[in-house]
Amino acid sequence: MPFERMQHAGTRFVTIEWDGVLLRATRDPMGLAPLFYSIAGDCLWLSTEIEPLKSLASVKPDLEALSARAAFVPLDERTGWLGIHRVLPGSTLEVTVPGLRLRSTRYWDPERLFGSFRGSYVEALDEFRARFDRAVRRCYEPGSAILLSGGLDSAAVASRACATGRGQPHLVHVHYPTLPKTHEASYAAACASRLGLPLNTVAGLLSPWDIGAELDMHGIPYNWLPYGMDEPLLAHVAGAGIGVVLDGHDGDGVLGPPGRGIWGNLVVNANFAQAWASLRRYGTKRALRGVAADLVPPDLRSRPRNRRTYMDAVAPYFLGSLNASVITDDIYRWRWPRQLWRARQIQPLLPRAVISFEQKEIEAASHGIDLRHPFADRELVEFLISLPCVIKSDPGRAKPVLVDAMASELPAGLLERRKSDYMTAVRERVSPESCIAMIRESGIRLPSVDYVRLFADGDTDSESMPLYLLVNLARVHEFARRAA
Numbered sequence: 179m180p181f182e183r184m185q186h187a188g189t190r191f192v193t194i195e196w197d198g199v200l201l202r203a204t205r206d207p208m209g210l211a212p213l214f215y216s217i218a219g220d221c222l223w224l225s226t227e228i229e230p231l232k233s234l235a236s237v238k239p240d241l242e243a244l245s246a247r248a249a250f251v252p253l254d255e256r257t258g259w260l261g262i263h264r265v266l267p268g269s270t271l272e273v274t275v276p277g278l279r280l281r282s283t284r285y286w287d288p289e290r291l292f293g294s295f296r297g298s299y300v301e302a303l304d305e306f307r308a309r310f311d312r313a314v315r316r317c318y319e320p321g322s323a324i325l326l327s328g329g330l331d332s333a334a335v336a337s338r339a340c341a342t343g344r345g346q347p348h349l350v351h352v353h354y355p356t357l358p359k360t361h362e363a364s365y366a367a368a369c370a371s372r373l374g375l376p377l378n379t380v381a382g383l384l385s386p387w388d389i390g391a392e393l394d395m396h397g398i399p400y401n402w403l404p405y406g407m408d409e410p411l412l413a414h415v416a417g418a419g420i421g422v423v424l425d426g427h428d429g430d431g432v433l434g435p436p437g438r439g440i441w442g443n444l445v446v447n448a449n450f451a452q453a454w455a456s457l458r459r460y461g462t463k464r465a466l467r468g469v470a471a472d473l474v475p476p477d478l479r480s481r482p483r484n485r486r487t488y489m490d491a492v493a494p495y496f497l498g499s500l501n502a503s504v505i506t507d508d509i510y511r512w513r514w515p516r517q518l519w520r521a522r523q524i525q526p527l528l529p530r531a532v533i534s535f536e537q538k539e540i541e542a543a544s545h546g547i548d549l550r551h552p553f554a555d556r557e558l559v560e561f562l563i564s565l566p567c568v569i570k571s572d573p574g575r576a577k578p579v580l581v582d583a584m585a586s587e588l589p590a591g592l593l594e595r596r597k598s599d600y601m602t603a604v605r606e607r608v609s610p611e612s613c614i615a616m617i618r619e620s621g622i623r624l625p626s627v628d629y630v631r632l633f634a635d636g637d638t639d640s641e642s643m644p645l646y647l648l649v650n651l652a653r654v655h656e657f658a659r660r661a662a
Contacts, residue, residue, distance in 0.1 A: 189206065189210075189316065189556075190206050190210035190211045190550075191204075191205075191206045191211055192204070192205055192206070192211045192212075192213045192226065192265075194224060199274065199275060200272060200273070200274055200275070201222070201272070201273040201275065202270050202271070202272050202273075203215065203224055203265050203270065203271045203273070204265070204269070204270040204271075204285070205265050205266065205267050205268065205269065206267065206268070206556075207267060207268040207286040207288075207556050207559070208267060208268070208527075208532045208535055208551075208554040208556070208559065209266075209267025209268070209529065209532040209533055209535050209536050210535050210536075210539060210551065210554060211226065211539065212226050212227070212264070212536045212539055212540060213225075213226055213264065213265040214226070214227070214228055214231055214257060214262055214263065214264050214265070215231070215262075215263055215264075215265060215271065216231040216234060216235075216261055216262045216263070217261070217278060218234040218235050220278070222273055222278055224265075227397065227540075228257065228259070228262065228396075228397035228398055229397055231259075231262050232259065232262070232397070235261075237259045237260060237261060237262060237661070238259075238260045238661065238662065239258060239259065239260070239657065239658040239661040239662060240256055240257070240258050240259055240260045241622075241624050241625055241658060242256075242625055243256035243257070243258055244258050244399065244624055244654040244657065244658055245496070245500060245624040245625050245626050245627055245654075246500065246503075247399060247401060247650065247654060248624070248627070248647070248650040248651045248653075248654045249492065249495075249496050249500055249503070249504050249626075249650075250401065250489065250492065250504065250507075250647075250650070251500070251503040251504055251507050251530075252401070252530050252533075254266055254528075254529040254530050254533070255282070257398045258398045258399050258654070258657060258661075259398065259661070264533075264536075265282075266282060266284070266529045267286075267529050267532050267533070267535075267536075268284055268285065268286030268529070269282050269283060269284045269285065269286075269529075270282070270283050270285055288524070288527050288559065288560060288563045289524055289563075291560055291563050291564045292520065292523065292524065292563055292564070293564065293565070293566045293567075294564045295561075295564040295565050295566060295569065299569050302565060302569050302579060303579065303582055303583045305561060306558075306561065306562075306579050306580070306583045307583050307584075309555075309557055309558045309561050310334070310338065310552070310558055310583070311338055311341070312555075312557065312558075313552040313553070313555035313557065313558045314335055314338040314339055314342065314424075314552045315338075315342050316552075316555060317422075317424050317550035317551070317552050317555075318339045318342055318344060318347070318422075318424060319344065319422050320344045320345040321345055321346075321347075321348065321420060321422075322339070322347055322348070322420065322422040322423065322424055322550075323347065323348040323349075323350055323415045323418070323420045323422070323423045323424070324336045324339060324347045324348070324349055324350070324423070324424045324426055325350055325351075325411055325423065325424070325425050325426055325427060326349045326350060326351045326366045326369060326370065326377070326426065327351070327352075327362060327366065327426065327427050328351065328362030328363065328364075328365035328366040328369070328592075328595070328598075329362070329365070329426075329427070329592075329595070329597070330429070330576075330577060330580055330581065330584075330588065330592060330593075331426050331427055331428065331429035331430070331433075331553065331577075331580070332369075332426025332427055333365075333369040333426070333584075333588050333589070333592055334426070334429075334580060334584045334587070334588065335424055335426035335552050335553075336349060336369060336370075336373060336426065337369075337372075337373065337584065337587040337588065338552075338587075339424065340373050340375075346375055347375070347424070348378065348415070348418065348420055349366075349369075349370050349373075349375055349376070349377050349378060350377075350378045350379075350380060350411055350414060350415060351363060351366040351367075351377055351378070351379050351380070352379075352380050352381075352382045352407045352410060352411055353379050353380070353381060353382065354381070354382045354384065354602075354603055355381070356384070357384075357602045357603055357606070359598060359599040359602045360382075360598045360599065360600050360602055360603055361598060362595075362598050363377075363379060364591075365589070365591065365592055365595055366379075368589040368591055368592065369588070369589055369592065371589075372587075372588075372589050378414065380410045380411055380414045381410060382405070382406045382407050382410060382603060383406030383407075383409060383410055383607065384406060384603065384606045384607060385406075385607065386607060386608070386612075387404045387607045387608040387649075389616075389652065389653060389656050390656070390660075392404070392653075393653075393656065393657055393660065395540065395541060395544050396537060396540050396541070397540075398657075399653045399654050399657045400533070400534070400536075400537040401534075401650055402534065402537065403601075403604050403646060403649060404604060404607050404608060404649070405600055405603050405604055406603055406607055407600075407603075408538075408541055409541075412541065412542055412545040412547055413545065415545070415547060416545040416546055416547060420547075421546065421547065421548055422547075422548045422550065423542065423547050423548070423549050423550070424550050424551075424552060425538065425549055425550070425551050426552070426553075428551045428552075428553040428554060429553040429577065429580065430526075431525075431526025431527070431531065431553075432526060432527070432553055432554075432558070432559050432562045432563070433553075433562060433570075433577045433579065433580055434522075434523060434562070434565075434570045434571050434577070435522050435526070438471065438472060438510075438518060439472055439513075439515045439518040439519045439522065439567075440468070440472075440515075440519075440567060440571045440572070440573040441453075441456075441465065441468030441469045441471075441472050441573050442468075442469060442471075442472025442473050442514075442515030442518075443472070443515045443516065443519050443567040443568070443571075444456065444567075444568065444573070445469055445472075445473065445515075446473075446514075446515050446516060447516075447566075447567065447568065449567075449568040452568050453465075456572070456573050456574065459574065460573065460574045464574070465573075468573055472515050472518075473515070475512055476512055487508055487510040487511055488510070488644060488646075489504055489505065489507075489508035489510065489511070490505075490508070490511075491643075491644045491647075492504055492644055492647050493505050494628070494631060495627065495628050495631060495632050495647065496626050496627060496628060497626045497627070497628050498626055499626070500625075500626035501626070509521045509522050509525050519567050519571075523563060523570075524563075527559065527563065532554075535551060535554060538551075562579075565579070581593060601645075604645065604649075605645070608645075608649060608652075609640075610636070610640035610641055610643055610645060610648050611636075611640050612652075613640075613645075613648035613649060613651065613652040614632075614633065614636035614637075614640055614648065616652040616655060616656060617632070617648075617651050617652055617655045618633060620655040620656060620658070620659040621659065622655045622658040622659050622662070624654070624655070624658070627651070632651075
């Protein structure tokens with residue numbers, strides 16, 4: 179397939195093109211296929227895995243990049259190893275020979291499509307159904323497994339997979355019998371029953387977090403929480419002899435995160451018909467509170483409510499420019515509604531967010547599994563980013579486009595379900611105290627980390643510290659210790 183045509187493909191790919199002078203290495207827009215590179219001597223080396231590049235020369239940990247990753251503001255091209263970089267999702271690395279001059283250019287620009295759809299809500303639902311159906315068909319093969327969480331996204335994927343006429347999928351659900359706050363087995367079972375298929379239930383891990391095994395598998399540190407779900411699911415599927423798995427848990431980003439800014443956008447954009455309909459549906463009090471929260475900065479409110487974000491809790495543990503980046507990049511901080519809406523829609527498509535697909539690819543590959551993501555289909559993603567706020571979001575409902583488009587295919591109880599608290603599983607596997615101890619005992623000191631405050635708070639009241647931050651810090655400190 180020609181290089182330029184490949185760039186517009188909606189599937190997972192890596193391409194390398196060489197004309198004798200210019201080498202071009204490209205990744206698909208959502209970063210579904212990993213690609214890393216390093217320069218050793220006068221040669222450029224490319225690999226879909228880290229280990230071959232580490233073997234070329236003695237490599238050291240990139241402490242600056244590790245600090246930024248722990249702070250949730252990663253330096254996207256840098257992997258945590260000095261001299262080993264990644265080709266960014268949706269980008270082309272151009273290498274001019276001789277001289278090995280490098281230039282990275284982004285060929286995929288979803289922001290240019292932002293809010294450009296001009297059709298009606300009914301037309302949007304029709305278009306979504308058509309594109310979503312094609313996305314699932316591109317991913318599904320006879321006998322594929324589907325990870326069924328009990329939520330809307332995975333139920334929709336399972337329903338459309340059954341409609342392909344390519345045979346029945348193998349439905350898998352992870353369950354923690356001893357953690358009632360996580361229980362969604364009844365929702366997953368309702369979906370399986372609706373489809374007339376058996377549900378295979380797998381026990382989630384509650385053993386202590388094995389950070390060493392994680393780093394051995396990935397080769398680089400990623401930002402994620404050790405829920406204990408992926409490993410047993412993938413092991414079960416591999417044991418069943420199934421080679422293709424559809425992940426139905428990826429819709430949150432592209433379907434639009436719920437929350438703040440929607441009431442304000444309805445007013446600012448003069449969508450008065452929708453605002454009035456929402457007011458009648460959710461009540462005057464809720465509407466007024468939503469508009470006030472979106473339009474009035476916290477500092478100007480007579481009775482300011484606590485609007486502290488998670489990043490507000492993270493920032494004090496970092497110094498200087500890294501502290502400023504944590505605050506600046508916080509998409510949950512108050513902004514004017516249009517700015518907040520734009521930031522929260524674009525952010526899930528940026529390299530720092532879609533690199534999570536790279537992590538999942540590496541983990542699945544370690545089990546010999548081809549993991550596919552219908553909600554990362556380029557044709558579907560580009561349509562969803564084109565939807566304006568008045569169509570894509572509802573101030574009282576999450577994912578209205580998905581819900582309204584698929585309502586006739588989903589069990590009724592699924593539409594009213596509240597998300598379960600899977601952080602209880604994380605807390606069973608890792609404690610704040612163990613993270614603090616690992617950081618302290620590593621002997622590693624990263625730039626721009628305020629260790630005085632970190633250890634003081636850890637000794638005083640570690641339970642009140644942000645657990646995700648402590649997991650990130652423990653991970654990068656152990657990575658640097660092992661790498662050094």
